[in-house]
Amino acid sequence: MTTFEEIRPVETRFRLDQEIMAGPIYRKYEKAARTVWDPKQLDYEPDAADWERMTEDQRAGIAMITVRFEAGEQEVTDELLPMLAAAHALGRFDWVMYISTFMQEEARHSQFFTLWHARVAGLLTPAEKAAYWPLREHTVDPHGRFKVGEPVYEGLPKYGKQLQNAVDSGDEVAIERAFVQFATLYCAWVEGVLTMPSYEIVIDTTELWDVLPTLRFGFRRILSDEGRHITFGTQSCRILIERNPAYAELVHKVIDEYRGNAVGMLEYQRNVPGLDLDKYQRQKVRHYLNRCREMGLTADDSLVAQILDPEIDFVVGVEAG
Amino acid sequence: MAALRWRCMEVGCDTVVTAPTDELLVEAVTAHAREAHDSYELEEVILAGAEDGTPDEEKI
Numbered sequence: 001m002t003t004f005e006e007i008r009p010v011e012t013r014f015r016l017d018q019e020i021m022a023g024p025i026y027r028k029y030e031k032a033a034r035t036v037w038d039p040k041q042l043d044y045e046p047d048a049a050d051w052e053r054m055t056e057d058q059r060a061g062i063a064m065i066t067v068r069f070e071a072g073e074q075e076v077t078d079e080l081l082p083m084l085a086a087a088h089a090l091g092r093f094d095w096v097m098y099i100s101t102f103m104q105e106e107a108r109h110s111q112f113f114t115l116w117h118a119r120v121a122g123l124l125t126p127a128e129k130a131a132y133w134p135l136r137e138h139t140v141d142p143h144g145r146f147k148v149g150e151p152v153y154e155g156l157p158k159y160g161k162q163l164q165n166a167v168d169s170g171d172e173v174a175i176e177r178a179f180v181q182f183a184t185l186y187c188a189w190v191e192g193v194l195t196m197p198s199y200e201i202v203i204d205t206t207e208l209w210d211v212l213p214t215l216r217f218g219f220r221r222i223l224s225d226e227g228r229h230i231t232f233g234t235q236s237c238r239i240l241i242e243r244n245p246a247y248a249e250l251v252h253k254v255i256d257e258y259r260g261n262a263v264g265m266l267e268y269q270r271n272v273p274g275l276d277l278d279k280y281q282r283q284k285v286r287h288y289l290n291r292c293r294e295m296g297l298t299a300d301d302s303l304v305a306q307i308l309d310p311e312i313d314f315v316v317g318v319e320a321g
Numbered sequence: 322m323a324a325l326r327w328r329c330m331e332v333g334c335d336t337v338v339t340a341p342t343d344e345l346l347v348e349a350v351t352a353h354a355r356e357a358h359d360s361y362e363l364e365e366v367i368l369a370g371a372e373d374g375t376p377d378e379e380k381i
Binding site for chain 1: 329330365
């Protein structure tokens with residue numbers, strides 16, 4: 001008769017050791033555990049008063065970004081599970097511990113935006129929020145060279161499904177490949193480059209207009225959390241790429257698939273009055289080069305040149321709603 | 322003697338920041354990003370991009 005000890009030796013039941021606890025991913029877990037914040041404890045009254053005083057253009061410019069964030073945070077909360085399953089399948093317990101905080105933080109960000117819309121902007125229903133959502137199809141490259149995709153609503157479910165299928169297959173190489181693709185899209189490209197201008201736009205404009213202190217506070221707290229998400233993704237990719245350098249090509253391919261989303265400013269990012277859009281393009285390049293450095297990869301110079309090329313920009317053809 | 326070194330990746334900016342500790346590096350890079358680029362670098366990003374420094378590196 002097989003004993004329980006033979007099925008699962010006692011020594012294998014302990015996952016957390018001193019080496020793991022000294023590592024960079026475990027450190028992120030500890031930091032996340034120390035920096036929990038509660039959106040329900042924030043004071044939304046000053047923002048509500050500001051909202052009443054703001055012009056309709058100012059409100060629309062901000063709301064076009066915040067409704068994207070609310071939905072985006074909910075989407076990523078809901079699409080993160082395959083990454084956790086993959087960390088488990090790869091036997092990386094420090095990654096499992098960290099991703100548990102990552103998921104909770106995305107849920108907290110979802111809560112923050114839902115509360116802010118309800119208490120400040122009076123946006124309660126999906127229809128009220130959708131009225132501030134210009135469709136992605138309305139952003140076009142007038143020269144037809146680039147296509148703007150939906151990395152969050154099309155890409156993450158696609159790569160998440162591939163990752164889950166790899167986990168189900170039990171094939172370690174397949175899991176590692178799919179993990180690199182998912183982490184590249186989610187952490188390095190969406191969180192680490194594409195959404196960065198939106199944070200800066202909200203922080204810059206609310207400072208300039210001296211309004212919405214709670215929204216600005218929330219964005220800063222979210223950015224602090226995102227810093228861990230981004231660098232978890234890039235550091236875990238680096239670990240896997242160092243094991244198998246062929247994975248580097250996967251990173252470039254995923255980014256190339258959504259190259260169009262970086263070469264111009266998107267519809268919801270260009271409606272705030274008075275912005276210097278070139279500043280945010282330059283910063284996208286800096287963020288991209290940071291991600292490459294963190295992953296130990298050589299940057300794609302043609303992508304950098306295209307992001308900075310003033311001849312490449314998009315037009316927005318149709319108003320929101 | 323600086324123990325940590327961080328290079329700014331903004332296009333056209335070759336600034337290298339050096340500092341003896343994580344905390345001082347984050348403080349110095351944050352100040353550089355704000356003053357030179359009207360922007361920010363996230364703490365975790367700064368630490369992830371930091372390398373061991375050498376004493377003769379340019380300092381700010």
